[in-house]
Amino acid sequence: MPKLLPALTPGWLADLAGAWVFYSVLPAWPWITPRFERIARFGPLIGLVIGGLQGVFWWLTAGWLPLGAQVALALALALLLTGGLHLDGAMDTADGLGAGPRALEAMADSRVGAFGVQALASLLLLRAAALLCLAGAAPLALVWAAFWGRMAPLVAMHGFPYLREQGSAGFHRQHWRGLGVELVPALLVLLVALLGWVWAAWPLPDGWGLVPALLVPLWLGRRLGGHSGDSYGASVEWAETLALLLSGLGLRLAA
Numbered sequence: 540m541p542k543l544l545p546a547l548t549p550g551w552l553a554d555l556a557g558a559w560v561f562y563s564v565l566p567a568w569p570w571i572t573p574r575f576e577r578i579a580r581f582g583p584l585i586g587l588v589i590g591g592l593q594g595v596f597w598w599l600t601a602g603w604l605p606l607g608a609q610v611a612l613a614l615a616l617a618l619l620l621t622g623g624l625h626l627d628g629a630m631d632t633a634d635g636l637g638a639g640p641r642a643l644e645a646m647a648d649s650r651v652g653a654f655g656v657q658a659l660a661s662l663l664l665l666r667a668a669a670l671l672c673l674a675g676a677a678p679l680a681l682v683w684a685a686f687w688g689r690m691a692p693l694v695a696m697h698g699f700p701y702l703r704e705q706g707s708a709g710f711h712r713q714h715w716r717g718l719g720v721e722l723v724p725a726l727l728v729l730l731v732a733l734l735g736w737v738w739a740a741w742p743l744p745d746g747w748g749l750v751p752a753l754l755v756p757l758w759l760g761r762r763l764g765g766h767s768g769d770s771y772g773a774s775v776e777w778a779e780t781l782a783l784l785l786s787g788l789g790l791r792l793a794a
Contacts, residue, residue, distance in 0.1 A: 550574065555581045562689075563589060564622045576714040579696060582689035583725040586779075589620045590685030594678030601675065610670045613681070614663060625688075626659065628772020633658035635769070636762060643702060646769045658773075665780050672787030679742055680786040686728070687748025688779025692771040693721055695756035700765040708768030747789060748782030755781065 553574035558581035559565060560573050565588070567573065593613050600609055618626065631646045637654035638645035645652065673680050692711075697718035701709055715721065735741035756774040760766055766774075 550576075554578050555584070558582060558585050562586075562624065563620055565620065575710060577716070577721070579692055579711050580721040580724050582692060582775075583686045584728065586685035586687075586689040587682060587728065589617065590682035592620060593617055593681040593685070597678045597681065606671065606674060609677075610667050613670060613677070614666055625772035625775040626662070628769040629662060629776040630655035630658050631769040632759065632763075632773035642763055643767070646767065662776055662780050665784050669780070669783035669787040672791050673783070676786075676790055680745055680783055683745035684748050684779045684782035684786065686725070687752045687782045688775045690722075690725055690748075690752040691756045691774035691778040693718060693725075694753055695760055695766040695771055695774050696721075698757065699760035702763065702765040702767045702770075708771060711771070745782075745786055747785035748778065750785070751778040751781035 553572060554577045556568045556571045557573035557575040558578035560567050561575060561578055562582055562585040593616055596616055597609055597613055600612070604612070630651055631648075633654040634648070634652040635642035635646035637652065669680075670677050696711055696715055701712045703709065729744060732741065732744045736743050755778045756766070756770075759770050759774060759777075763770055
C-alpha cells in the first residue's frame with residue numbers, strides 16, 4: 540500500500556514519523572509520509588523507544604550474561620539504534636569548545652580532534668560506571684535517561700539563537716512555536732506515568748535527569764554563544780549520560 544498523501548496525514552503524525560526516521564535507524568513507518576518540521580518535540584518519545592529497547596535487552600540478558608558484557612552491549616545497542624547521530628555532535632562540540640574563538644570552524648571540520656576523542660571516552664566511561672552502579676535497576680533508568688536527554692535540545696532551542704545560517708539543523712528554529720507548545724508531548728508522557736503510579740502502582744518516573752536536561756544546554760549555550768546541530772546532539776549525550784550517572788549514584792547512596 541503506498542504511503543498516505545501528505546494532505547491526508549495529520550501534521551503531528553507526519554512529524555512523529557519524521558522524528559522516528561531522523562532520530563533512529565529503525566524502519567520507517569509504512570503508509571505515512573514523514574515530515575521534518577517540528578520533530579524535536581517528539582524527541583523524548585523516540586528516546587523512550589530507544590531506552591526501552593535497551594531496557595528490554597538488559598532484562599532479557601540478566602542472569603546469563605556477565606554484568607560487564609551487559610554494559611558493553613547495551614552501550615553498543617544505543618549507538619546502533621541512533622546511528623551515532625548525537626554522539627557525533629558531542630565529539631564535534633568538544634572540538635569546538637577546545638578551539639576557543641574558532642569554535643564553529645572546528646565543529647564543522649569532519650576530522651575528529653583530541654578533544655572529541657576525550658569527550659567520546661568520557662561519555663562511554665561515565666555511562667559504563669552508571670550502568671555498573673545500577674545493575675538490576677538499569678532497565679527503567681535507561682528508559683528515563685533517554686527521555687530526559689532528548690528534552691535538553693528543546694531547552695537549547697528555546698533559550699539560545701541558532702549559530703549557523705546554513706546549518707542542517709536550522710529547520711528546528713524555523714518551525715519553533717515556543718517551549719510551552721513544544722513540550723506538550725513530553726508533558727503528556729509524564730502525566731500518563733504519574734497517573735499510572737497513582738492508579739496502578741507503576742514505578743515513578745526517574746526525575747534525576749531533569750537537572751542535566753536543564754543545565755547542560757544552558758552551559759553549552761553560554762560557552763558557545765548559541766547552539767548548532769552539533770551542540771543539540773551534545774546536549775542529548777551529556778544530559779542522558781549524567782541522568783544515568785545520577786540515578787546510579789543515587790541508588791548506591793540510598794542502599
